Amino acid sequence: MFRFNPQTLKKLRRFREIKRGYYSFIILVSLLVLSGFGELVVNNRALLVSHDGEWYFPTYTNFHPGSDFGLGYSYEVNYRDLSAHYKETGSDNWLVMPLVPFNPYENHAPGGIFKPIAPAFSDGHYLGTDTTSRDILSRLFYGTRIALIFSLAFMACVYVIGISIGCAMGYFGGVFDLTFQRLIEIWSNIPFLYMVIIVFSVIPANFSISTRIGILLTVMVLFSWTSMTYYMRTETYKEKSRDYTAAAKIIGASDSRIIFRHILPNVLSTLVTFMPFTIVSAISAITALDFLGFGLPPPTPSLGELLKQGTANLRTAPWIVTSAFGTLVVLLTLVTFIGEAVRESFDPKKFTIYR
Amino acid sequence: MKNYLMTQLVKHRCFSDICIRGFLTISTALLLTACGQSESDGDTVDLVVPDNTEEVQAAYAADPDFYSFKALLDVPADLIWESGDSLPEIGSPMAKKGGTQYARLQDFPRTLRTVGPDSNGSFRPWILDDTTIAIAHRHPDEFVYYPGLAESWAVDEAAKTIYVKLDQNARWSDNVPITADDFMFMFWLFKSSYIIAPWYNNWFSTQYTNITKYDDHTFSISIPEAKPDMDGRVLELRPMPQHFFKEVGEDFVERYQWRFAPTSSAYVIADEDIRKGRSITLTRNKDWWAKDKKNWRYRYNPDRIHLSVIRDTPKVFEAFKRGDIDQFSLNLAEYWYEKLPDDDPDVQSGYIHKSVFYNQLPRPTYGLWMNTSQPLLDNRDIRIGINHATNWQLVIDNFFRGDYTRMQTSSDGYGEFTHPTLRSREFDINLAQEHFALAGFKKRGPDGILVNDQGQKLAFTLSSGYESLKDVLTILKEEALKAGLQFRVEVLDGTAGWKKVQEKKHDIHFSAFNTSLEMYPRFWETYHSDNAYDDAFLDDGTVNPERKLKTQTNNLEALAIFEMDGMIDRYRTSDDAQEMKDLAFAMTEMHHEYASFSPGFYQAFFRVGHWRWVKYPASFNYKHASTAGELFVHWIDTDMKEETLAARKDDRKFPAEIVIYDQFK
Structure with missing residues (x-):
């Protein structure tokens, strides 16, 4: 694998010095790590149940029917009710619920009617509930997780395709370059949003949710990789004419070795600069698609779906739109701060009036 | 026949819209206005205007079993003629003509035709289902028929035939009389392949066996099976104006795409009132032929009905709260209980009235x-x-x-x-x-x-x-x-x-x-x-x-x-x-x-919120009504509208009105 050159390491050091971006990066990474273990934080399954001297950790295991804990039913235990049951009967059994004791799919309506409930600490809905009494915090949490994972996957795919084709164009030049440039010009003029809508209206509806998410990702990648190629192409052109490339050629290095071992590490700064903004655009795109109803299939939790509910209930349930909008703003701001810091630290002109 | 047509067609609608939830029914909640004039030659620039008269006559001659011509003397003498005389009148004598009703369209219609591709949209009730007049209609309280275009009719069960005498006054909006020929032509049109409507082709070819003209205002129609409700299959038919559709041919779909046809209804659409993509306004025809006819005279009251395209329901609601739209369907619980609750200031001040009406009719099979x-x-x-x-x-x-x-x-x-x-x-x-x-x-x-x-x-x-x-x-x-x-x-x-x-x-x-x-x-x-x-x-x-x-x-x-x-x-x-x-x-x-x-x-009822200037009869509506507006029994009180808007400005209040009409619960 390629090693970072000393210049890059220097840039990374500079990145750490830009506090705003650096802390944003720390926050975002911890958020990602946290969401990886989300089931321990936001879930309707208990973290730990002590029942009749035995300990249970239901979070990641098989379901426990109510009969396992002395309740007379065969379907999955409602751990919140179980906790109340233990308290009522004054038994020695106890359990620990996660911080937010709701999962994003369950309708929890303390009043019996499914309607938006305002945020309140008393019933555990810290950000209130949506129109069918699902916990907003829980839906936001998992919606954000999906959006982040989705955008990371999106970025990875776009970069792999964009870098390979862009570098190849710059490196080989000539007819290859010309042909691809024309192809990309045509391709990038197809409006991506309409394509998603069209594709989604014709794919068979019996596909599973994960397949549909996969298709959405594929379509988005298919229409987004083009912009990356231009930057990589010019960068490669530049690097290609340098002496070290010529030297590598003379030694007899293969084309792929030259591109990936010699040229790529030297154009890394361009790449890294664009990353955060690619993520921002992916999050915005998936949110916009959800908002329009062409994104993730229901009942998948998503920011766009919450925004849509929120705008339809502006008067009666303003907390829906504020939580969704707030999350989106925080998320995008974090990523943008990181992006700015990266750009600044990778800027070759260190002493510049441009900040 | 409307019923038969509707059931088939609505199936599609039902799947594609949200019928029960009533968003769409808002559009039917209101009504219209008038004026007259029909379109006709609009924008066709052909040098030679086609004329299908000969083709139609040839089709009649080629199928004498279906299209028959007889003399008045051939009508059986022992028929029992009915005319729904004893039924209570529909509508309120208190109704005032005038004013403009403002309502919403979810989408701009893709055509003004009432048959053929794209014609079965949410706009069609305004120019066909809820406004035009069939031979007779089911009384919305009594289920039996009251006359529309007919003066009287008779059922011959043994012969599976219904005889109809048309009202001599019945006229299209361009003043041409409505005659038996228009009915005969309707069969030709609906069976023709020009209209690109296979369901119509099939239905009119298989569900009717004969139409016989006795004179300009007398005809009979036969159906294949005698049924307890066989009269409905014929009485709910609506004629098509032959003089207007004489240009029908291969290019029917394009030729008639944006031409408003002469109508038997109280409302017409003038060319200048069609603002494509934005709005359509219906105008009340002051010389409407049925304006003094029993069961029709107290209905179709607003002078104009302004339909503007507003796609999102939340926006429609905001427009309604501002008074830009007169009525809003509150069938959805979230609207009835939360967005326009009983303690809403506009409701408590009596500006907006809330009404629930329990009805009785066949229910969609959710x-x-x-x-x-x-x-x-x-x-x-x-x-x-x-x-x-x-x-x-x-x-x-x-x-x-x-x-x-x-x-x-x-x-x-x-x-x-x-x-x-x-x-x-x-x-x-x-x-x-x-x-x-x-x-x-x-x-x-x-x-x-x-x-x-x-x-x-x-x-x-x-x-x-x-x-x-x-x-x-x-x-x-x-x-x-x-x-x-x-x-x-x-x-x-x-x-x-x-x-x-x-x-x-x-x-x-x-x-x-x-x-x-x-x-x-x-x-x-x-x-x-x-x-x-x-x-x-x-x-x-x-x-x-x-x-x-x-x-x-x-x-x-x-x-x-x-x-x-x-x-x-x-x-x-x-x-x-x-x-x-x-x-x-x-x-x-x-x-x-x-x-x-x-x-x-x-849903055993419909609910609607309406500004206080939208008035309804004392019983509000009728047993078999599925929406507040479909029978057009309401009227707009323009004086009250001015008074209400002024009162709203200086914060004067009226008694709140939240009424539940449960006489048919």
């Missing part, structure tokens, strides 16, 4: 349609289990806030033709599990879902084309899990959902067939084996092992029961109401036993 041709769903125990595992009551109580009513059979609301005692299955986890166990699903898997000995999961796709009702599916899914049944929810857009069930690719589908005001339910479309399989049974009544699933029919359950077929055939040909009733009950019971349908819910 429920789960199980495809019995799929593996597992062909097992009756599984189907019964699913019935017991479906918690409709929770949906009704918690999602619809107890406003809706549980549906008991797939044919609720047909009065004495609805089974009086049959009850749908209750949500009961234990019963559900018992039945699942009988089918081999005894153990729960690691995720709590039942599995059988082969390790197969008890899981089905629960699809629907109703995006707005997706929360209902989520609730059902969570509840079914308690019984160990997994629903994989799949919400499609309307068209995709409809396509899926038409190709019979669904497991379980949540949807409804819309219904129209009819005397008795239909069974053939949904439960006859002809619509489930090709050659479902051998001659001896046993299952044909080589039968193939039939697509593109409304038998969504792929239900094929040999005895049921026999009963349906008898039911269709029976002319005895008692026998039909017995058959309907027996078939409903058989369908219940088969358990392939889980009846959902229906």
Whole structure:
């Protein structure tokens, strides 16, 4: 694998010095790590149940029917009710619920009617509930997780395709370059949003949710990789004419070795600069698609779906739109701060009036 | 005939819109205005205007069995002529003409035609269904007919023929008299391939056998089977103006795309009132031929009806709250209870009135349609289990806030033709599990879902084309899990959902067939084996092992029961109401036993919010009305509108009015 050159390491050091971006990066990474273990934080399954001297950790295991804990039913235990049951009967059994004791799919309506409930600490809905009494915090949490994972996957795919084709164009030049440039010009003029809508209206509806998410990702990648190629192409052109490339050629290095071992590490700064903004655009795109109803299939939790509910209930349930909008703003701001810091630290002109 | 047409057509609408939820019904909530003039030559620039008169005459001559011409003397003398004289009049004598009604269109219509491609949209009721006049109409309280274009009519049951005498005053909006020729022409038009409407072609070719003209105002129409409600099949027909459609030919669809046809209705559309993509205004025809006719004179009151395109319902509501729109359907609980609650300042100040009206009519069949041709769903125990595992009551109580009513059979609301005692299955986890166990699903898997000995999961796709009702599916899914049944929810857009069930690719589908005001339910479309399989049974009544699933029919359950077929055939040909009733009950019971349908819910009322200047008759509306505006009995009080708007400015209040009309509950 390629090693970072000393210049890059220097840039990374500079990145750490830009506090705003650096802390944003720390926050975002911890958020990602946290969401990886989300089931321990936001879930309707208990973290730990002590029942009749035995300990249970239901979070990641098989379901426990109510009969396992002395309740007379065969379907999955409602751990919140179980906790109340233990308290009522004054038994020695106890359990620990996660911080937010709701999962994003369950309708929890303390009043019996499914309607938006305002945020309140008393019933555990810290950000209130949506129109069918699902916990907003829980839906936001998992919606954000999906959006982040989705955008990371999106970025990875776009970069792999964009870098390979862009570098190849710059490196080989000539007819290859010309042909691809024309192809990309045509391709990038197809409006991506309409394509998603069209594709989604014709794919068979019996596909599973994960397949549909996969298709959405594929379509988005298919229409987004083009912009990356231009930057990589010019960068490669530049690097290609340098002496070290010529030297590598003379030694007899293969084309792929030259591109990936010699040229790529030297154009890394361009790449890294664009990353955060690619993520921002992916999050915005998936949110916009959800908002329009062409994104993730229901009942998948998503920011766009919450925004849509929120705008339809502006008067009666303003907390829906504020939580969704707030999350989106925080998320995008974090990523943008990181992006700015990266750009600044990778800027070759260190002493510049441009900040 | 409108009814017949409607039922078929609305099915599509029903799948693609959200009929029950009433968003769309807002559009029908209001009304119109007038003025006159019809269009006609609009923008055609052909040098030679085509004329199909000869072609039509030739078609009449080529099919003398269908198109007959006789003398007045040939009308049987012993007919009993009816004219609905004794019926109470519709509308209020208090109604004032005038004013402008403001309403909303969800989409700009794609055509002004009332037949052919794109014509069956949410705009059509304004220019056809709710406004034009048929030969006669069912009285919205009494169910029997009152005259429209007819002066009187007579039924000859033995000859399966209805005789009609037209009102001598009946005229199109361009002042040309409406005559028997327009009816004869209607048959030619609807049977012609020019209109690109296969359903019309089929219906008018198979459901009518003859039209005979006796003189300009007297004709008869015959149908293939005598039925207790055979008069309706003829009386609800609406003529087409022959003089206007004489240019019909291969280019019918484009030629008539944006031309407003002369109409029998009180409202016309002037060219300058069509602002494409923005709005359409209907104007009341001051010389309307029926303006003094009983049952019509107190209706269609506003001078103008301004329909503007507003796509999003939340925006419509905001427009309504500002007073830019006169009425808003409050059928949805969230609007009735939260967005316009009783303590809303506009309601408490008496500016906006809230009204609930309980009605009686055949109910759309909301429920789960199980495809019995799929593996597992062909097992009756599984189907019964699913019935017991479906918690409709929770949906009704918690999602619809107890406003809706549980549906008991797939044919609720047909009065004495609805089974009086049959009850749908209750949500009961234990019963559900018992039945699942009988089918081999005894153990729960690691995720709590039942599995059988082969390790197969008890899981089905629960699809629907109703995006707005997706929360209902989520609730059902969570509840079914308690019984160990997994629903994989799949919400499609309307068209995709409809396509899926038409190709019979669904497991379980949540949807409804819309219904129209009819005397008795239909069974053939949904439960006859002809619509489930090709050659479902051998001659001896046993299952044909080589039968193939039939697509593109409304038998969504792929239900094929040999005895049921026999009963349906008898039911269709029976002319005895008692026998039909017995058959309907027996078939409903058989369908219940088969358990392939889980009846959902229906809405036994409509609710509407209206500014106080929109006035209704004292009883508000009529028993069989499905929306507040469809009968056009309301009127706009322009003085009151000024007063209200002024009062709102200086904060003067009126008594609040929240009224529940439950005389038909």
